[in-house]
Amino acid sequence: MPAAHPPGHSSPPAPPVGGGIALRELDGASVQQLVAAHPSDIVAQIVAASRRMPMWPFAAGALGLLVLLTVPFGLLLLLPVVPAVVWLYLHDQARRSVVVFYQVDDEPAARFERLAAAHALSRQAHRSWHVEAQGDLITPYQRKVNAGAGALVRRSVSALTIAGPPVLVTNIAVPTLSARSRSVHFLPDRALVRQGSHYAELPYSSLRVSVQAQRFVEAGSVPADSRVVDTTWQYANARGGPDRRFKNNRQLPVMEYGRLTLSNPQGFLMVWDFSRPDVAYALAAAVRAMK
Numbered sequence: 420m421p422a423a424h425p426p427g428h429s430s431p432p433a434p435p436v437g438g439g440i441a442l443r444e445l446d447g448a449s450v451q452q453l454v455a456a457h458p459s460d461i462v463a464q465i466v467a468a469s470r471r472m473p474m475w476p477f478a479a480g481a482l483g484l485l486v487l488l489t490v491p492f493g494l495l496l497l498l499p500v501v502p503a504v505v506w507l508y509l510h511d512q513a514r515r516s517v518v519v520f521y522q523v524d525d526e527p528a529a530r531f532e533r534l535a536a537a538h539a540l541s542r543q544a545h546r547s548w549h550v551e552a553q554g555d556l557i558t559p560y561q562r563k564v565n566a567g568a569g570a571l572v573r574r575s576v577s578a579l580t581i582a583g584p585p586v587l588v589t590n591i592a593v594p595t596l597s598a599r600s601r602s603v604h605f606l607p608d609r610a611l612v613r614q615g616s617h618y619a620e621l622p623y624s625s626l627r628v629s630v631q632a633q634r635f636v637e638a639g640s641v642p643a644d645s646r647v648v649d650t651t652w653q654y655a656n657a658r659g660g661p662d663r664r665f666k667n668n669r670q671l672p673v674m675e676y677g678r679l680t681l682s683n684p685q686g687f688l689m690v691w692d693f694s695r696p697d698v699a700y701a702l703a704a705a706v707r708a709m710k
Contacts, residue, residue, distance in 0.1 A: 440554045440561060440571060448686025450601075450612060453619035457685070462611070462618050464517045468586040469616045471515045475508040518588045523607045530708050531591075531607045537705035538594035538605070541579055541698040546642040548574040549598035550678070550690040563662060566636040566671050567655035575599045577691060584613055596691060603681065603689060605706070612687065623709040625683040630703035632696045633678040636671050642694035649673035679703055 454462065482500050523531055541547070552573040556562045565571060575598065583593030583604050594605040603621070604611045610621040636651055650672055654665035661668050677699025682688045693699045 440556065442552050442554045442573075444552045445550055445688055445690050446601075447682065447688030450614040450617040450619045453612065453621070453685055453687055454617075457620045457622060457625070459609075459620040461517070461519065461609075462620050465584060465586055465611075465618050466616065468515050468517050469584075469618075471511075473508075473511040473515065475504055475511050478504050478507050516586055516588045519606075520590045521607050527607060530705075534605055534705040534709060535581075535592060535594055537698075537701040538579065538581075541693060541702050544642075544693045544695045544698045545644045546694040547577045547579060548692045549577040549601075550574050550692055551599075553690075559657065563656065564654055566638075566651045566653050567659060568636050572692075574692065584611060584618065596689075598689065598691075601689065605709075612689075619687075621683060621687060623706075625685070626706065626710070627680075627682045627684075628703045628707050629680045629682075630699050631678050633676045633692060635674045635676045635692070637674045638671060641672055641674065645694040646675045647672045648675045681706070 482497075482504060486497065550572050553570055554572075555570050556565055556568055562568065578597040580595045580597060581592035582595060583589065583606075587593070587604075589606075591607070596603045600614060602613045604613065610623060610626065612619050612621055634648060637645075638653075641647070650670050651659065652661040652668055652670055654662040654668045656662045661670075674694075675696060677693040677696030679691045679693065679699045679702060680688070681690075691699070
């Protein structure tokens with residue numbers, strides 16, 4: 420839960436949770452809406468390839484069933500048919516792939532290398548989360564029973580990879596931020612957002628990037644690379660001390676995380692927290708430089 424800032428500072432942006440607290444989902448516009456805003460040939464090819472059904476599993480299943488029903492004579496079928504199944508597998512891989520080779524030189528190459536380096540740095544963070552929803556804690560009671568925080572969040576662990584979209588075959592590593600339902604892939608000339616088999620293009624010129632250090636009351640395990648900036652109590656009184664009316668009132672650390680927000684005018688929105696603020700700032704600067 421984001422902790423309330425010291426007096427004179429504003430509270431972190433709003434999050435979600437139950438118990439009378441208004442929840443705001445941070446999912447932004449759907450991928451289908453983003454496609455309408457930025458149609459592109461590569462997205463159309465990727466979507467078409469991802470929707471082609473592979474045929475080799477049906478062939479392999481039929482072969483296995485036939486062998487079982489005709490044992491031991493069916494074993495003789497393996498010798499001529501298995502190579503055919505392997506060929507069909509390779510054929511499926513080809514028809515379900517979009518091949519894009521990049522030859523980037525000079526300053527564009529340097530910018531993408533800096534983005535790849537910043538992404539590699541962010542992968543060194545011990546923990547990263549996708550912030551799914553957020554809700555303000557408005558009343559004194561809401562803050563009291565939530566460690567004095569100014570807001571609550573719902574989050575899930577995110578993954579940082581260089582795999583890129585499953586159907587995209589390319590000659591470069593693709594810096595990727597993956598969440599439970601969405602992922603963002605950074606290419607030299609554009610970013611792609613994926614949701615299931617749906618993709619949309621995010622031109623770098625349209626991306627809005629914001630970053631900030633985030634005070635966070637950590638009720639879970641503490642990342643080893645994060646800095647503890649304060650402590651609070653699970654049930655805090657108005658002065659910030661422990662509310663002694665509650666039993667088992669544990670002390671909680673206030674961590675300093677880094678929050679990265681990507682958005683665009685068409686409604687795209689994704690928010691990540693990193694256990695190290697410096698990696699969030701480095702990644703934000705590298706993405707901004709791609710414009």
